[in-house]
Amino acid sequence: MQLLKKIxxxxxxxxxxxxxxxxxxxxxxxxxxxxxxxTGTDPEWAxxxxxxxxxxxVAKPIGWRDGEAPAAAAGLAVNRxxxxxxxxxxxxxxxxxxxxxxxxxxxxxVVAGGxxxxxxxxxxxxxxxxxxxxPNKLVLLRDADGDGVAEARxxxxxxxxxxxxxxxxxxxxxVANHDAVLRFDYPEGATTLPGAPTKLVxxxxxxxxxxxxxxxxxxxxxxxxxxGSASNIAEEGMEIERNRAAIHEIDLASGQARLFGSGxxxxxxxxxxxxxxxLWTTVNERDMLGSDLVPDYLTNVPVGAQYGWPWVYWxxxxxxxxxxxxxxxxxxxxxxPEYALGPHVAALGLAFTREGSRMGETxxxxxxxxxxxxxxxxxxxxxxxxxxxxxxxxxxxxxPVTVLESFLAGDGETRGRPTWVxxxxxxxxxxxxxxxxIIWRVTAPGAQPAxxxxxxxxxxxxxxxxxxxxxxxxxxxxxxx
Numbered sequence: 001m002q003l004l005k006k007i008x009x010x011x012x013x014x015x016x017x018x019x020x021x022x023x024x025x026x027x028x029x030x031x032x033x034x035x036x037x038x039t040g041t042d043p044e045w046a047x048x049x050x051x052x053x054x055x056x057x058v059a060k061p062i063g064w065r066d067g068e069a070p071a072a073a074a075g076l077a078v079n080r081x082x083x084x085x086x087x088x089x090x091x092x093x094x095x096x097x098x099x100x101x102x103x104x105x106x107x108x109x110v111v112a113g114g115x116x117x118x119x120x121x122x123x124x125x126x127x128x129x130x131x132x133x134x135p136n137k138l139v140l141l142r143d144a145d146g147d148g149v150a151e152a153r154x155x156x157x158x159x160x161x162x163x164x165x166x167x168x169x170x171x172x173x174x175v176a177n178h179d180a181v182l183r184f185d186y187p188e189g190a191t192t193l194p195g196a197p198t199k200l201v202x203x204x205x206x207x208x209x210x211x212x213x214x215x216x217x218x219x220x221x222x223x224x225x226x227x228g229s230a231s232n233i234a235e236e237g238m239e240i241e242r243n244r245a246a247i248h249e250i251d252l253a254s255g256q257a258r259l260f261g262s263g264x265x266x267x268x269x270x271x272x273x274x275x276x277x278x279l280w281t282t283v284n285e286r287d288m289l290g291s292d293l294v295p296d297y298l299t300n301v302p303v304g305a306q307y308g309w310p311w312v313y314w315x316x317x318x319x320x321x322x323x324x325x326x327x328x329x330x331x332x333x334x335x336x337p338e339y340a341l342g343p344h345v346a347a348l349g350l351a352f353t354r355e356g357s358r359m360g361e362t363x364x365x366x367x368x369x370x371x372x373x374x375x376x377x378x379x380x381x382x383x384x385x386x387x388x389x390x391x392x393x394x395x396x397x398x399x400p401v402t403v404l405e406s407f408l409a410g411d412g413e414t415r416g417r418p419t420w421v422x423x424x425x426x427x428x429x430x431x432x433x434x435x436x437x438i439i440w441r442v443t444a445p446g447a448q449p450a451x452x453x454x455x456x457x458x459x460x461x462x463x464x465x466x467x468x469x470x471x472x473x474x475x476x477x478x479x480x481x
Contacts (some may be wrong), residue, residue: 030378032290043340046292050406058416061435081441086135088372092166095283097425099141102163156193165214176212179205215270228266234310263307269350274453275394282347295340308334339396344374345382349420355452358427360444
């Protein structure tokens with residue numbers, strides 16, 4: 001009897017401990033700043049609060065009922081361009097108007113951080129709808145009659161490996177698996193993609209961030225590849241981070257590759273700024289510093305740029321948790337991101353306004369961004385599509401403007417998760433929803449096609465052989481003949 005009593009008491013203690021642990025995880029650390037306060041060119045900053053157990057607030061996807069659609073900003077209309085897909089991620093518009101979609105999810109992988117982290121990650125992935133096996137497909141959607149609905153669907157490949165990034169130029173199709181960039185011969189308009197691909201480069205596989213996104217240079221000569229980190233803050237050392245948290249440039253003629261930009265924890269969307277010609281990207285920043293830190297961001301990436309991960313964020317804010325030795329003088333050359341998108345919003349797809357886009361005057365000059373949604377912020381952030389206004393010189397302004405309102409349904413549920421953005425041939429914005437398996441189409445009925453953005457061009461600064469006095473008076477001098 002005494003033994004049974006002790007067992008019973010022990011069982012009660014275990015249950016209570018588990019209940020307390022669950023309560024602690026669910027309780028988390030609520031945000032103290034508003035969502036608007038932690039966005040823009042000059043966000044507010046909270047004090048970092050390092051967490052052993054992260055704040056957890058994962059919204060469970062429940063899908064959209066027939067006839068439902070995301071609520072859009074005034075003047076915009078939304079319809080279903082395609083549905084019944086399998087985890088659609090990246091959308092790529094071909095020159096002829098065909099839409100290519102990579103259907104992919106994470107490969108089998110071990111998440112950096114140990115057994116407990118992997119157990120928790122598994123639960124989070126499952127609740128967030130991210131634990132389904134990767135479909136590993138490349139699909140073509142065609143809206144031949146231009147009515148805003150894809151009436152034709154063709155599966156081009158089913159043998160990819162967690163595909164994401166897509167690019168095409170001059171009969172060559174580039175697809176990024178999680179572990180390699182492949183090139184296929186693909187004539188525009190074809191509804192099949194036979195033959196074996198050519199592997200251009202191997203990529204660091206899987207890791208905590210598995211998407212590998214692509215962008216071609218405007219002349220098609222160079223390919224840019226975004227690769228996310230294997231961990232949150234290099235908690236398993238820097239060796240496993242080799243060639244990660246970076247954007248790589250591949251010269252397609254020679255096959256030579258170089259590191260183009262680094263210190264970018266998880267770069268995703270890639271696009272050319274039409275006013276400046278610069279490469280821009282969306283970046284997911286680090287976790288477990290509280291609900292108010294650290295904001296994901298949108299920024300330009302000049303060649304050789306360093307953005308500080310894992311040691312610093314927002315140029316000079318040192319993350320004291322990082323054990324890897326920090327390089328000397330790092331903050332002297334680390335770049336400050338251009339625009340904060342909010343902490344934990346999971347900013348992914350990026351598309352600048354372009355000639356022919358039909359989104360109305362409110363959304364005439366700027367960038368559209370899909371914010372996939374947080375798993376570790378209270379209240380949740382993201383789960384929407386926003387517009388970042390830019391000035392005519394190619395610089396972001398103000399606060400994000402809502403395009404598609406939150407997909408959240410309340411009570412810890414969400415109808416879907418916006419993932420990628422791209423333009424269709426009519427000038428409408430396409431948005432992939434990877435848990436509802438829908439591609440949405442957003443446009444401003446009656447809007448005139450937007451004019452072509454004007455590239456900002458200025459005279460070169462005169463060459464200087466030696467610095468004589470302060471450099472500031474030399475800025476703005478006419479170019480030497």
